[in-house]
Amino acid sequence: MRETRTMPVPAGLAGMRVDAGLAKLLGVSRTTAGRLAAAGEVSLDGAAVGKSDRLVEDAWLEVLLPEAPGPPAPAAEPVAGMEVLYYDSDLVAVHKPVGVAAHPTVGWSGPTVVGGLAAAGFRIATSGPPERQGIVQRLDVGTSGVMVVAASEHGYSMLKRAFRNREVTKRYHALVQGHPDPSSGTIDAPIGRHPSAGWRFCVRDDGKPAVTHYATLEAFAPATLVDVRLETGRTHQIRVHFSALNHPCVGDPMYGSDPALAERLGLTRQWLHAVAIGFHHPADGRWMEIECPYPEDLRYGLEVLRGQ
Missing domain, CATH: 3.10.290.10 (RNA-binding S4 domain)
Incomplete structure (x- = not known):
């Protein structure tokens, strides 16, 4: 417009x-x-x-007025550390490193998943806006883990529908400060933009529905490693929900983490990783789950805690 x-x-x-x-x-x-x-x-x-x-x-x-410029078209540029976990004619699953965006956006000049796939010679679907062709899900720039991109038009259509209908399982591991009580539970709290900082989000009554399930995996003196399953996919959902419980992700100062603890664990970003994604394959309907190991910085933080 x-x-x-x-x-x-x-x-x-x-x-x-x-x-x-x-x-x-x-x-x-x-x-x-x-x-x-x-x-x-x-x-x-x-x-x-x-x-x-x-x-x-x-x-x-x-x-x-002239039409506002949109995001730049993706450039085919290699992405250091991005690993292809699975691919076929309908989809590609990658381990997205921290510091990499899913696709180009206004103001972002760094590496992108779609640019890295193009540089590696992978064909992706042409469906979707030009700067996010093939994109059926996104991870924050500061979050690592498994991410799926559609390689065919059929794959794009089926995967988009599956995400929209909440037929995809999304599992994350997060290291949160303190010890959530109860140790396992569900956070059901709507999320919207923060009233005084539009780049942040918060729990608010007029926000969009957001549901997060979690279970404790390992407890340490200053923090807890939790397994997280998302019903919804709001921006910053895990970070916002645990911050609202006064248990922000370690290494996430935007949502209230302790910088001293992050420094002790060698973290320069939030300890949050997409460990697995499950869905029915677009072509034959078989259930498949793709897992993604921790990157080195997150492994190191856990080793420090386990060695205390």
Whole structure:
């Protein structure tokens, strides 16, 4: 959707050419402003004007703004540490390393799963927006683990449907501070954007439904390793839910973790890993589960705790 901007012409722009004045007023290039005028998308007091016409003080200016740029198309670039766990003609499953995005987004210039697969010669589905073709699920940049990408159009359609219908099992392991009570249970709390920090999320009454099941695997003095199964897939769901219980993921200062503990364990990111994903294969319906081992930094953190 293109936005329309309307305003009176400021005194400081009076007498300027339309293209030059719009460039100053809207922060676009003079060439872009000229194209808008040439396309009949700039008017003064209801009458279309050309790029060389002059702006008149207090005249009512209306401009149909150019479409906002979308995310860049994925670049075929090798991704260090990304391992292919399984592939066939319908899907590819990878071990996504920390520091790698699922697909290109506005503002992200680092490596991506789709770019790494393209560089490795894997064909992926063309379904979906251009920058996320084949993407049926995502993991946060700061979270490692197994991630599935559709390789065929049929695979994309079937896997998207399975995720939408919650027919996919998603298991994570998380190291959380303290000891959750009860040691096993369900967190059923809606999640929405934080009112004072839009890049964070929080539990709030008007949020979207979010359900997390967990069970203690191993308890240490300062932290607990938990097995987590998700019913829903909200952004930052595990991190938000355990933070709301005052048991944030170790190494996650965004949601209240202790930096001293993270430093002691050698962590520079949250201890959170997607260990397994299960689904019915798109082609023949057989149930398959793909597992993913811990990366070195998470293994090291556990070894430190076990050695205490």
